[in-house]
Amino acid sequence: SQTIHQWPATLVQPVGSPLSLECTVEGTSNPNLYWYRQAAGRGLQLLFYSVGIGQISSEVPQNLSASRPQDRQFILSSKKLLLSDSGFYLCAWSGGLRAQPQHFGDGTRLSIL
Amino acid sequence: AQKITQTQPGMFVQEKEAVTLDCTYDTSDPSYGLFWYKQPSSGEMIFLIYQGSYDQQNATEGRYSLNFQKARKSANLVISASQLGDSAMYFCAIPDNTDKLIFGTGTRLQVFP
Numbered sequence: 001s002q003t004i005h006q007w008p009a010t011l012v013q014p015v016g017s018p019l020s021l022e023c024t025v026e027g028t029s030n031p032n033l034y035w036y037r038q039a040a041g042r043g044l045q046l047l048f049y050s051v052g053i054g055q056i057s058s059e060v061p062q063n064l065s066a067s068r069p070q071d072r073q074f075i076l077s078s079k080k081l082l083l084s085d086s087g088f089y090l091c092a093w094s095g096g097l098r099a100q101p102q103h104f105g106d107g108t109r110l111s112i113l
Numbered sequence: 114a115q116k117i118t119q120t121q122p123g124m125f126v127q128e129k130e131a132v133t134l135d136c137t138y139d140t141s142d143p144s145y146g147l148f149w150y151k152q153p154s155s156g157e158m159i160f161l162i163y164q165g166s167y168d169q170q171n172a173t174e175g176r177y178s179l180n181f182q183k184a185r186k187s188a189n190l191v192i193s194a195s196q197l198g199d200s201a202m203y204f205c206a207i208p209d210n211t212d213k214l215i216f217g218t219g220t221r222l223q224v225f226p
């Protein structure tokens with residue numbers, strides 16, 4: 001069966017520090033991959049999605065970037081974190097067909113001090 | 114463009130009772146589907162149920178069922194025999210024309226004894 005791993009679960013970082021969040025999927029090949037951010041008490045905002053290695057689409061202008069160095073690995077990065085980057089970050093994968101759901105990791109709570 | 118609306122920011126239900134969570138949508142796609150997700154306080158997004166627009170019968174998954182009314186453009190989630198563990202945020206979602214999910218703002222359900 002397919003599983004998705006996302007780490008770390010919690011992260012506290014100072015303003016201006018770099019960021020790297022990692023997400024890996026097991027049990028499937030060539031998944032679509034997604035990074036979302038969720039502010040407290042709010043809905044999900046899609047940040048990036050990828051349909052293949054090296055293929056990244058950005059949904060909103062921001063201080064973050066994403067990379068997909070391997071088929072089942074998706075990385076969210078920043079060179080210098082801002083206070084506004086605080087939030088709950090979720091990684092997800094899907095099989096790419098419209099009737100297939102996205103399956104989410106457990107999320108990372110990022111606090112910027 | 115697709116749009117999802119969840120008008121109930123919060124709902125209360127007594128244990129063992131049924132509850133309906135509302136979701137309305139707007140789409141110009143002739144073929145589409147609706148997803149429902151549950152997000153407990155721990156943060157992970159759990160896929161609950163899906164129904165395609167051409168499905169003849171309302172989808173059911175255990176205690177979850179979809180009351181899908183295409184003419185009204187609504188896809189309400191019905192949870193029967195509520196349990197304390199059902200307390201969570203619930204999101205409905207619809208794919209856009211590039212198959213990315215558009216999420217509603219969510220409904221917080223609280224089940225009380």
